[in-house]
Amino acid sequence: MNFDFSEDQKLLQQTARDYLAENAPLAACRAVLESDQPYSRELWQGAAELGWLGTAIPESYGGAGFGQLELAVIAEEVGRALAPIPLASSTYLATEALLLAGSDEQKQRYLPRLATGEAIGTLALTEAAGQNATEAVRASFHDGKLSGAKQPVPDGGVADFAVVAAQASAGTSLVLLDLTGDGVTRQPLDSIDPSRPVAGLRFDAAPAELLGAEGEGAALASRVLDRAAVLMAFEQLGSAARAFDITREFTLGRFAFGRPVASFQVIKHRLADLWCELELARSNSYYGAWALSNDAPELAVAACLSRISTSEAFDLATVEMIQMHGGVGYTWEYDCHLFYRRAKFDAAILGSTSHWRDQLITRIEAQAAA
Amino acid sequence: MDFNDTPDEATFRAQARSWLETNAKPLGDGERRGALAEPEDREAVDRSQAWQKQKADAGWACITWPKEYGGRGATPMQAAIWAQEEQCFEVPPNIFSIGIGMAGPTILAHGTDEQKEKWIPKLITGEEIWCQLFSEPAAGSDLAGLRTTAVRDGEDWLINGQKIWTSGAHWSDWGVIVARHDPSAVKHAGLTYFVVDMHAPGVEVRPITTINGGRIFNEVFFSDVRIPDAYRLDAVGNGWRVAITTLMNERASIGAAGGDAMIDELLALASEPQPDGSRPLDNAAVRQKLADFYVRSKGIENAGKRILTTLSKGGLPGPEASLAKLVAGSLMQELADYAIGLQGQAGVIQSSWTDRYLSIPGIRIAGGTDEVLRNIISERVLGLPPEARADKGLPFKDIPSGPPNA
Numbered sequence: 001m002n003f004d005f006s007e008d009q010k011l012l013q014q015t016a017r018d019y020l021a022e023n024a025p026l027a028a029c030r031a032v033l034e035s036d037q038p039y040s041r042e043l044w045q046g047a048a049e050l051g052w053l054g055t056a057i058p059e060s061y062g063g064a065g066f067g068q069l070e071l072a073v074i075a076e077e078v079g080r081a082l083a084p085i086p087l088a089s090s091t092y093l094a095t096e097a098l099l100l101a102g103s104d105e106q107k108q109r110y111l112p113r114l115a116t117g118e119a120i121g122t123l124a125l126t127e128a129a130g131q132n133a134t135e136a137v138r139a140s141f142h143d144g145k146l147s148g149a150k151q152p153v154p155d156g157g158v159a160d161f162a163v164v165a166a167q168a169s170a171g172t173s174l175v176l177l178d179l180t181g182d183g184v185t186r187q188p189l190d191s192i193d194p195s196r197p198v199a200g201l202r203f204d205a206a207p208a209e210l211l212g213a214e215g216e217g218a219a220l221a222s223r224v225l226d227r228a229a230v231l232m233a234f235e236q237l238g239s240a241a242r243a244f245d246i247t248r249e250f251t252l253g254r255f256a257f258g259r260p261v262a263s264f265q266v267i268k269h270r271l272a273d274l275w276c277e278l279e280l281a282r283s284n285s286y287y288g289a290w291a292l293s294n295d296a297p298e299l300a301v302a303a304c305l306s307r308i309s310t311s312e313a314f315d316l317a318t319v320e321m322i323q324m325h326g327g328v329g330y331t332w333e334y335d336c337h338l339f340y341r342r343a344k345f346d347a348a349i350l351g352s353t354s355h356w357r358d359q360l361i362t363r364i365e366a367q368a369a370a
Numbered sequence: 371m372d373f374n375d376t377p378d379e380a381t382f383r384a385q386a387r388s389w390l391e392t393n394a395k396p397l398g399d400g401e402r403r404g405a406l407a408e409p410e411d412r413e414a415v416d417r418s419q420a421w422q423k424q425k426a427d428a429g430w431a432c433i434t435w436p437k438e439y440g441g442r443g444a445t446p447m448q449a450a451i452w453a454q455e456e457q458c459f460e461v462p463p464n465i466f467s468i469g470i471g472m473a474g475p476t477i478l479a480h481g482t483d484e485q486k487e488k489w490i491p492k493l494i495t496g497e498e499i500w501c502q503l504f505s506e507p508a509a510g511s512d513l514a515g516l517r518t519t520a521v522r523d524g525e526d527w528l529i530n531g532q533k534i535w536t537s538g539a540h541w542s543d544w545g546v547i548v549a550r551h552d553p554s555a556v557k558h559a560g561l562t563y564f565v566v567d568m569h570a571p572g573v574e575v576r577p578i579t580t581i582n583g584g585r586i587f588n589e590v591f592f593s594d595v596r597i598p599d600a601y602r603l604d605a606v607g608n609g610w611r612v613a614i615t616t617l618m619n620e621r622a623s624i625g626a627a628g629g630d631a632m633i634d635e636l637l638a639l640a641s642e643p644q645p646d647g648s649r650p651l652d653n654a655a656v657r658q659k660l661a662d663f664y665v666r667s668k669g670i671e672n673a674g675k676r677i678l679t680t681l682s683k684g685g686l687p688g689p690e691a692s693l694a695k696l697v698a699g700s701l702m703q704e705l706a707d708y709a710i711g712l713q714g715q716a717g718v719i720q721s722s723w724t725d726r727y728l729s730i731p732g733i734r735i736a737g738g739t740d741e742v743l744r745n746i747i748s749e750r751v752l753g754l755p756p757e758a759r760a761d762k763g764l765p766f767k768d769i770p771s772g773p774p775n776a
């Protein structure tokens with residue numbers, strides 16, 4: 001039994017943590033949140049130079065040739081820093097989609113540029129509120145042209161290319177297109193977390209090409225989301241752990257009725273419960289990481305476990321964070337809202353937890369039948 | 371990251387399994403031994419003792435204990451592997467969770483060589499059954515508030531007072547007991563730890579029936595019971611320290627139980643068609659709820675694998691191991707509640723679910739209540755301030771007290 005990261009992976013994690021402690025204070029997240037800047041270019045540059053963006057990309061495509069476990073520990077640190085960079089869109093979504101379904105030529109074209117950070121990619125599935133099933137998309141792809149509209153697209157305002165779900169003759173398919181080319185209009189949308197920008201995209205006969213087989217789009221998208229769910233869970237774990245640490249410190253330092261707020265039993269017990277939730281979430285996410293890195297059939301269920309428990313735990317951590325800070329927790333000036341916003345964004349952007357719960361039951365039944 | 375045994379672990383597992391295969395009947399697929407199984411009658415106790423003897427003769431009992439007393443000198447990881455393997459076989463309910471799980475480790479940690487020689491071998495062979503005489507009518511969570519007295523009388527101590535909730539006292543040969551030798555000392559300093567012969571004159575065991583009609587615990591009265599000083603564990607006044615050893619082992623063994631198959635049974639129940647042909651599992655609200663239960667169940671299971679990893683690497687889990695008991699207790703209660711609800715009116719008819727619903731409340735109280743576990747996690751894992759106390763520094767006899775609860 002070795003249900004843990006290796007010493008090398010932990011070392012990589014520590015390096016990432018040190019780098020971000022130095023270069024990505026929460027003020028960096030706030031700077032993006034308070035400005036029109038879509039992300040921090042310096043941090044993106046730094047992440048590229050440290051090789052993070054190509055962590056899971058094979059060396060033959062310009063990456064570092066590590067695997068998803070290495071990417072997971074980096075994700076945790078990026079989350080801990082609330083680093084304002086499009087890592088999730090470009091790496092967990094676009095890169096994973098290309099690794100999973102790209103032709104050799106497509107990989108050659110995109111992966112080296114993803115690894116250096118020159119290109120930012122994203123995934124555009126949903127079009128309307130309440131939509132979860134990729135099968136239901138209405139965008140269409142015929143004769144190499146994509147038409148339709150997508151929103152919200154994470155980092156859609158800055159991405160250079162996107163993987164898009166659309167209907168083709170053989171059914172729902174994934175297509176790949178250059179967002180800087182003809183027939184693409186972008187509309188920035190206000191995000192609950194402006195350090196994670198979103199956009200609406202319109203395609204009017206925009207030139208595009210298939211990613212993976214035609215008609216396989218729904219299945220492929222689902223696999224991409226499973227992989228991203230695990231990696232995102234690690235980012236969420238990092239953010240939630242940071243929120244927890246800040247809250248703990250605050251309650252120890254804040255006095256009321258002549259004693260630290262952290263000495264009141266109701267606060268102690270709620271922090272103990274929260275700690276339990278975070279530990280359960282971490283344990284489930286480790287399971288997800290194991291399944292992901294081994295391409296195990298268990299990933300279908302493990303991704304749901306990672307996604308649901310981590311999203312719920314991060315949400316709870318930030319709700320408690322504001323509450324336990326009292327009035328200052330409700331101010332723009334304090335950092336609580338950075339976490340509160342981020343938790344809600346992360347919990348929604350890969351599909352809501354109620355959707356993943358439903359999916360979990362379907363998959364448990366499928367597994368039992370198999 | 372993997373779930374594989376190391377080569378040494380694999381060899382050990384194969385040895386364990388091969389012995390079990392020749393000595394016990396494997397459980398069928400999906401069958402798992404209930405973590406809650408407690409012997410209910412003398413016949414079950416006899417079977418439990420026979421199985422313990424069989425294991426001891428072959429060197430498979432109390433395997434982490436020293437070889438000189440009949441143990442195997444095995445590592446905690448090997449003990450965990452043994453437990454995993456034993457769970458896959460049809461074996462009698464375990465009557466030794468207190469003796470082997472708590473009393474034995476306490477004697478090994480605090481006892482003299484003579485004490486170890488006197489008690490450890492028969493703990494291993496299962497010839498003697500032990501109970502834990504800690505709780506009292508006025509001292510449960512606040513264990514150090516106990517009032518049973520120990521007064522020195524020549525080479526002996528005279529014990530007077532009452533213990534309560536003593537599991538298995540009615541078939542125990544020995545008990546570990548904490549008593550107050552000095553009421554004028556501050557609370558924790560006035561305690562001393564002993565081993566008491568449950569067959570000694572002046573020990574009276576009276577059964578208490580639990581809410582599920584069970585007969586597992588008792589009240590135990592002590593009237594001038596003589597304990598030789600040779601049965602004292604550790605120094606006079608060190609009782610609290612010794613008691614902590616017992617409690618740490620209690621939480622470790624309760625935490626390790628876990629691994630219940632309840633979630634799979636609940637999923638199966640929800641998949642059965644109802645009279646109108648529909649399945650609860652096709653209902654959106656049911657799916658959401660069961661998914662949550664499943665996520666939490668797997669979270670506990672996966673957290674357990676992280677603890678095993680610590681063991682496998684030669685470490686020992688600390689107070690963070692309280693997580694499993696705290697989370698599992700309320701989760702099991704909710705699962706049983708939901709299963710009863712899924713059956714509509716028929717839920718009232720006695721079933722394995724109603725049985726569980728009536729037994730689980732005990733789990734959330736025994737061995738540290740949920741609230742006490744939250745205190746432990748917040749103070750010992752998270753480093754938050756200790757509880758404000760109204761009894762600090764006072765001689766025990768001056769501490770304000772409320773009426774005892776029984």
Ligand SMILES: Cc1cc2nc3c(=O)[nH]c(=O)nc-3n(C[C@H](O)[C@H](O)[C@H](O)COP(=O)(O)OP(=O)(O)OC[C@H]3O[C@@H](n4cnc5c(N)ncnc54)[C@H](O)[C@@H]3O)c2cc1C
Nearest residue numbers: 502503504505509510511535536537732735736737739741
């Ligand atoms: C099935 C079962 C088997 C048992 N077996 C044994 C045994 O073999 N030997 C033995 O010695 N004991 C045994 N016990 C006793 C058990 O250890 C006690 O019941 C337990 O420690 C709680 O003590 P109490 O019952 O006095 O409740 P109390 O301590 O009076 O608690 C009442 C309520 O107050 C809460 N409370 C108490 N202190 C605090 C605090 N500081 N902060 C917040 N809330 C608090 C509790 O959580 C609980 O909800 C057993 C109990 C059960 C249910």
